[in-house]
Amino acid sequence: MVEIYNLKKAFNSHIVLDDVSLKVDEGENLVVFGRSGTGKSVLLKCMVRLMEPDDGKIIIDGKDVLSLDIKQLNNLRKQIGFLFQSAALYDSMSVRQNLEFPLIRHFNFTPKEREQKIINVLEKVSLLEAIDKMPSELSGGMKKRIGLARSIITEPKLMLYDEPTTGLDPITSKEISYLILELQKSLNMTSVVVTHDLLCAEIIADRAIVLNNGRVQYEGSIPELTSSNDPFLKNFFSHEFINENKQVN
Numbered sequence: 540m541v542e543i544y545n546l547k548k549a550f551n552s553h554i555v556l557d558d559v560s561l562k563v564d565e566g567e568n569l570v571v572f573g574r575s576g577t578g579k580s581v582l583l584k585c586m587v588r589l590m591e592p593d594d595g596k597i598i599i600d601g602k603d604v605l606s607l608d609i610k611q612l613n614n615l616r617k618q619i620g621f622l623f624q625s626a627a628l629y630d631s632m633s634v635r636q637n638l639e640f641p642l643i644r645h646f647n648f649t650p651k652e653r654e655q656k657i658i659n660v661l662e663k664v665s666l667l668e669a670i671d672k673m674p675s676e677l678s679g680g681m682k683k684r685i686g687l688a689r690s691i692i693t694e695p696k697l698m699l700y701d702e703p704t705t706g707l708d709p710i711t712s713k714e715i716s717y718l719i720l721e722l723q724k725s726l727n728m729t730s731v732v733v734t735h736d737l738l739c740a741e742i743i744a745d746r747a748i749v750l751n752n753g754r755v756q757y758e759g760s761i762p763e764l765t766s767s768n769d770p771f772l773k774n775f776f777s778h779e780f781i782n783e784n785k786q787v788n
């Protein structure tokens with residue numbers, strides 16, 4: 540579903556992505572780890588050209604992303620969902636209007652079809668009762684669930700998550716992680732998840748990579764990486780994670 544070859548991105552003399560190559564299979568959930576500032580968000584942005592990479596090749600769903608014109612790129616983006624840290628809901632719009640927004644913007648559904656999609660997605664995130672609420676009436680966890688609903692309402696083939704559980708308490712964070720996994724399976728989506736939350740990664744990941752010095756330095760399942768005797772990984776997993784609760788039930 541995703542193939543990246545020798546991706547490079549620098550800001551002036553600051554090389555962030557030096558030589559990143561990776562693959563994500565269809566239906567697979569890939570978690571991306573790395574210390575703060577290693578370029579995880581830059582990698583996600585380059586994948587959909589919210590940022591232009593300096594060099595390399597990106598293939599998504601068979602399309603050579605860096606050679607697409609703007610129309611082709613927009614068509615591809617319709618099949619990709621983003622849940623970025625900054626993806627706030629529009630405060631002046633109700634939950635219904637927030638969810639309707641991507642449907643109106645990118646697709647030609649009838650009002651009745653839109654309403655049905657909104658109801659379906661709210662049922663999926665267990666928040667149908669919030670349909671006419673304003674964002675200010677929702678808790679942080681509810682906002683995250685509505686944000687998630689908004690990014691999957693168009694049923695993207697590929698989802699890109701940038702720290703989906705940041706700022707949530709451990710219980711809500713676990714709920715969101717299970718919800719992401721469930722949606723993933725029911726909609727058969729492929730996903731790339733950047734996270735500093737080990738519990739979230741343990742719930743979601745089929746496989747993980749660790750970015751370091753502008754490259755994919757390690758790759759494996761979460762148990763493989765967390766039980767490794769490699770000094771960097773030992774240090775990384777003992778210091779990096781904000782979520783202390785490592786028990787997955």
Ligand SMILES: Nc1ncnc2c1ncn2[C@@H]1O[C@H](COP(=O)(O)OP(=O)(O)OP(=O)(O)O)[C@@H](O)[C@H]1O
Binds near residue numbers: 576578579581
């Ligand atoms: N638009 C930009 N202009 C200049 N430098 C940038 C820009 N965007 C990102 N960077 C730099 O690229 C580096 C990687 O940033 P990025 O946000 O990808 O890190 P990250 O691994 O996602 O970090 P975190 O885990 O803290 O979110 C940082 O040093 C950042 O300052």
